[in-house]
Amino acid sequence: MEKRGSKVEIEKPYISSKLDKAEGAEIEALIAASKEPYPDPVAWLDEEIQRNVLLASTEHIIDWAKRFSVWPVAMGLACCAFEMIAAAASRFDFSRFGMEVFRASPRQADLMLVAGTLTWKMAPALKRIYDQMAEPKWVLAMGACTISGGCFRGSYSVVPGLNLIVPVDVYVPGCPPRPEGLIYGFMELHRKVAKDKLIKKEKDD
Amino acid sequence: MTKQLSGPEVAQQIGEQFPDAVTGSDETAVFVRSEALLGVARFIKESLNLDYLNSITAVDYIDHFELVYHLTSLKNNHSIILKTKCHDRENPIVPSVVSLWQGADFQEREIYDLMGISFEGHPNMKRIFLWDGFQGHPLRKDFHLDVPGGGKASL
Numbered sequence: 001m002e003k004r005g006s007k008v009e010i011e012k013p014y015i016s017s018k019l020d021k022a023e024g025a026e027i028e029a030l031i032a033a034s035k036e037p038y039p040d041p042v043a044w045l046d047e048e049i050q051r052n053v054l055l056a057s058t059e060h061i062i063d064w065a066k067r068f069s070v071w072p073v074a075m076g077l078a079c080c081a082f083e084m085i086a087a088a089a090s091r092f093d094f095s096r097f098g099m100e101v102f103r104a105s106p107r108q109a110d111l112m113l114v115a116g117t118l119t120w121k122m123a124p125a126l127k128r129i130y131d132q133m134a135e136p137k138w139v140l141a142m143g144a145c146t147i148s149g150g151c152f153r154g155s156y157s158v159v160p161g162l163n164l165i166v167p168v169d170v171y172v173p174g175c176p177p178r179p180e181g182l183i184y185g186f187m188e189l190h191r192k193v194a195k196d197k198l199i200k201k202e203k204d205d
Numbered sequence: 206m207t208k209q210l211s212g213p214e215v216a217q218q219i220g221e222q223f224p225d226a227v228t229g230s231d232e233t234a235v236f237v238r239s240e241a242l243l244g245v246a247r248f249i250k251e252s253l254n255l256d257y258l259n260s261i262t263a264v265d266y267i268d269h270f271e272l273v274y275h276l277t278s279l280k281n282n283h284s285i286i287l288k289t290k291c292h293d294r295e296n297p298i299v300p301s302v303v304s305l306w307q308g309a310d311f312q313e314r315e316i317y318d319l320m321g322i323s324f325e326g327h328p329n330m331k332r333i334f335l336w337d338g339f340q341g342h343p344l345r346k347d348f349h350l351d352v353p354g355g356g357k358a359s360l
Contacts, residue, residue, distance in 0.1 A: 017331070024337030121336055156343045156350060157335065 026124050034123075034159075038167035066110075067193045068098040070138070070186075073109035073129065078116025080143035080176040087179035097186055106132040111189070112166070115176075117145035117152060118159045130166045138169045138193065140185055143176050150175065208283040209233050215249065215285050222248050234286035239272075242289050243300040243326075246274070250305055253285065254278040258306035261313060263320040265346045270297055270322055291322060301327040319344040 076084055087094050094100060103109040106129045118126060130139070141162045144150035149160035162168050169192060172185035212230035219235065220227050226241035237245045249255055259275035274287040291297040301324035302309045313324045314333040321342035324330060332339065341348050 016329075020331060020337040024339070027336045028338050121334075154350065156339075156348075 023124075027120055030124050030127065030165075031120060034164040037161060037163040038165075040163070041167045041169060063194045066136070067190045070097070070099045070111045070189070070193065071101045071103050071109050072099060072111045072113040072140075073106045073133065074102045074104060075112055075126065075129070076115045077118055077122060078143075078145065080115035080146070083176040083179055083182060084113060084115040084142065087182045092179040092183060094183060094186060097183075097190065099186065106130070107134060109133055110137055112137065112139045113142060114139065114146050114162055115142040117150070118162055118165070119157045120159055121157070123159050123165050127165050138189060139166050140170045140172065140189060141168045142172045142182060142185070143174060145175075147171050147173060207277060210253070210283050210285040212285070215253070218252065219245055219249065228290075234273075234288050236288045236290070239289045239291050239299050242287075243302065243305075246287065246302050246305055249276070249285070249287070253283070254280045255285065256280060258302070258308050259284075261302075261309060261316060263316045263322055263344075265320065265344065267346050268292070270294075270320065272299060272316070272322070274302070297322045298325050299323070300325050301330075303327055318342070321345060 076082075086092060088100060088102065099111070106112075110133070112130055112133065114126070130137070139162070141147050145152060145158070146162045149155070149158050152158040153160045159165060170185050170189045172181055174181050177185070209232075212232055212234050216227045216230035216235045219237070223237075223241055223245055226237045226245050227235060228238055229236040255276040255278050257277045257279050259277055260273075261275075262273045264271040264273065270291040272289050272291065274289075275284065276287060277284040289299065291299055299322055301313055303313065303324075304326065310327070310329070311333060313327055314329070314331065316322050317324060317327075317330060318332040318334050319342055331337070335343075
């Protein structure tokens with residue numbers, strides 16, 4: 001329960017005005033905490049796992065397996081969701097990449113595919129779903145609104161960029177992007193997943 | 206095609222019942238004083254069979270707010286527009302018509318949320334889209350994003 005942070009405790013029986021106040025307080029706290037964007041993630045695994053030694057060939061197999069079964073969690077927020085659905089349906093069919101299983105539960109998903117305008121009212125729910133996903137996890141921001149707020153940037157209700165709320169791995173621009181664009185984004189994500197090493201490498205810079 | 210009732214005719218009917226209520230009329234609309242709104246709405250609902258409320262809209266004219274009620278009779282296939290003005294900008298209050306048309310419930314809450322007009326007699330007068338604690342009413346002409354919680358205008 002402590003992990004929820006800004007969540008205000010609600011006593012029973014539920015009273016609508018108290019729920020409203022709690023929701024408002026949660027959103028205000030998130031707005032106050034979301035002034036700086038998260039850096040785009042490069043290294044994902046924590047120190048404990050990185051110190052474990054694995055054989056390179058094992059790593060290769062793990063990467064290969066991870067790469068071809070990235071299950072997305074359904075997070076269609078606005079019109080981009082239809083392009084996402086089109087990409088999943090028979091014509092474009094991203095089950096070719098082993099990722100046809102849209103999970104309704106974040107606990108079974110590896111990828112959060114955020115398609116559409118993110119509003120401040122939705123942002124706490126999105127963050128909660130992201131927090132519930134098991135590691136390793138990736139985030140793909142689809143469409144102009146998700147990436148930067150799009151044409152609603154500067155509006156009173158729209159989050160100006162998903163990376164204020166969660167770290168983002170792949171950005172797919174477009175309004176909305178075509179399914180081909182989304183599939184290209186997936187392939188970039190697969191490349192990124194395959195490059196994720198379990199053993200920490202020395203940094204070049 | 207739905208027949209548009211003439212504003213002056215309806216205004217005359219209302220004027221016979223409520224002498225002080227009507228402030229004016231044009232081709233399609235009748236203007237009434239906001240204090241008399243509920244009584245007038247109940248009267249024309251019954252006399253003209255206006256069983257359907259298409260929409261309620263609020264307009265910000267800076268020196269006053271105007272509320273627009275689109276009313277239709279599905280039985281007689283005619284319609285009329287009822288308008289009322291609210292001059293108080295600090296604390297605008299207008300009578301609620303939820304007791305006459307249930308469909309007014311969410312629309313009045315939306316107007317309260319985005320325009321800041323309170324509806325007296327509404328069963329659940331609170332914000333509908335924006336969250337509790339949001340500062341200001343964003344569809345008002347004088348709303349600025351710089352207020353706390355109002356997003357990031359500078360980005």
